[in-house]
Amino acid sequence: MRAMLLVNPKATTTNQRTQDVLIRALGATMDLTVEETGYRGHAAHLARTAHAAGFDVMAVLGGDGTINETVNGLLEADDGESAADRPALLVIPGGSANVFARALGLPNDPVEATGMVLEAVGQDRRRTVGLGQALWEGQSRYFTFCSGLGYDAEVIRAVEGMRGTGLKATPARYVNTALRHYLSTDKRHAAMTLEGPGIPPAQGVFMAVVSNTSPWSYVGPRPVCPTPWAGFETGLDLLGLQRLGPAAMVHLLSQIIGTRETLPSGRHLVQLHDEKEFTLTAERPVAYQLDGDYLGEVESVTFRSIPNALQVVV
């Protein structure tokens, strides 16, 4: 079996020791080529190349951003390919939150995750997962776990700004930034409308979370589950907030932190489960994030579910 391992040496928790353990372990069971990513976008380029060269497995040691790029590189050709025609994805958590890896059931520790993944390699254990696709302004990008418009993307933008100055993206930094930013975000004028085939339209949406799986994120070890029914085997889920006031937020937070199985309740929530397609349109540009990467401000994004898109060794 031919595998390419992509390592993002700049990812938050990736270090030389983990890299050595992984290379030795994977190299013992597969014909392994190792590549380090050197810049933003490099993982997509390497994944595209590996796919074209007929690699069987695409392994990633890095965070959710590197995984997202890799997946987009693997799906780029998309000329009627099925999951079995693409290299299978194998992930080892090396980033800050590692939502995709943890949502697949992997431990957050890279060495422990390597043990579990090696077992899966030995037994040729694979799981086929669906992806989300976002389309906006003539652009398209796949996502593995979530996208979002509004307040959550504003928080990610603020944290990315801090990372640009050399600070690390810790759970405490996200929480502090979210609290501080909450004071300044617009809580009076909702900008967004939701519509889609067979979906009752909803207006006055301040913030929307679009999920391909649950949890949506983690605060340290604790999962955050605004869309608890979302899953890799179903379509896309959405939670929209039509109120951002403190009472509505406290009520919502109390229902989504920790492992959850029931949908949050509240009069000003818009919820979708297992949908194929919907569009969020905003009357003014709103912040936009995809798999935890801030992508700028947009006025309209269409989200689609892409079932059975990729095999994952897990």
Ligand SMILES: Nc1ncnc2c1ncn2[C@@H]1O[C@H](COP(=O)(O)OP(=O)(O)OP(=O)(O)O)[C@@H](O)[C@H]1O
């Ligand atoms: N050598 C590099 N130098 C700078 N940036 C890089 C390099 N290699 C990859 N990147 C970029 O770094 C971004 C973040 O990396 P990644 O997601 O792997 O780690 P992280 O940010 O620590 O994790 P998380 O996404 O969980 O916060 C990726 O989007 C990728 O494009």
